Amino acid sequence: MTTMVTIDLAGGQIGGAARFRAEVRSYLERSARDDIKVIGAGRNLNPGWLAAREAAAIRKSRRVALNNVGFLTPGGERWTLLRNPLHFLSKAERNVLDPEMRLLASRQTVVVHRAARRSDVLVAPCTAMADRVKAVLPQVADRVVVRMHPVSANPVPRRPGGSLILCPVLFAPYKHMTDRIAEWVRAVGSVLDESARLIVTASPAEVPTWLAASPRLHFVGRIDHQELCRLWANCQAVYFPSGLEAFGWPLAEARVNGQPVIARDTRQNREIAGPALCGYTVGDPDSLLHATKTALEAGIAPDPGPFDPGSYFEWLLGDSR
Secondary structure: OOOOEEEEOOOOOOHHHHHHHHHHHHHHHHHOOOOEEEEOOOOOOOHHHHHHHHHHOOOOOEEEEOOOOOOOOOOOOEEEEOOOHHHOOOHHHHHOOOHHHHHHHHHHHHHHHHHHHHOOEEEEOOHHHHHHHHHHOHHHHHHEEEOOOOOOOOOOOOOOOOOEEEEOOOOOHHHOHHHHHHHHHHHHOOOOOOOOEEEEOOOHHHOOHHHHOOOOEEEOOOOOHHHHHHHHHHOOEEEEOOOOOOOOHHHHHHHHHOOOEEEEOOHHHHHHHHHHEEEEOOOOHHHHHHHHHHHHHOOOOOOOOOOOHHHHHHHHHOOOO
16 A cells, blocks of 8 residues: 555654654554555754654655644645644743743744645644644634543553652643642641542752752653553542643543542643643632542543544544555
């Protein structure tokens, strides 16, 4: 069969990018399709690769960029997965970034926007991200499609019970995770049983000493996917306090696995987490405490929702059957 689809996997190797890449690999292994050419695996997304990939792709194929930067040259459909909100910020959001990150995001944004204007289809993983793109680039609004990321269930069986809460967020300056972790510690105070603890996928060196010493927190550092799956299975609930996200993988994973997720009560989080959401308001410790109590007591049924990997990739890459 002639190759009809090219997908570029270059880019981030951790966090949501790694999670998405694992779903791609799993789908390709299951489907055994011979009409897909994979390029960029293990490559950094830099100017050198962006130039080289144009020649590496099959020119008349559907070319799918899974890394926020679309193909530039004509010839075949150009599909781009837009998955980084830092490239579609409002002026107010840009102003609160630290200067170094603001400069980096600004430089990248020029390339991202140029490529987006040349794309035939722009895929956003939720309505809020689609709205970001349309607000910043209104000329591409009619090419933006909302399609939730594919999310598979945790292969490790659940071990329900207990009061452990997983916080599987990679720390980044714009996420203000130190503030969010401290907010949770202050909110629960001495109200909850001492067995209620937050398992954080970061190093204690990433937070102030006083916070690292809190008996409510257990820092496990950056761990591999297998160990993370085990932690998911052992925890009763998930804490996902991040606000600036294109999607929010833990929201979807909690819903798919039938685990309550403590997160901001926003339209985006309600759309992705669905019935698994235990929402709270940032800056309101009473609402955060209530959400935590609800999450530790709730029984949530697994809900695959709109995340089926098979239907997602057959849509994105075309159904070869």
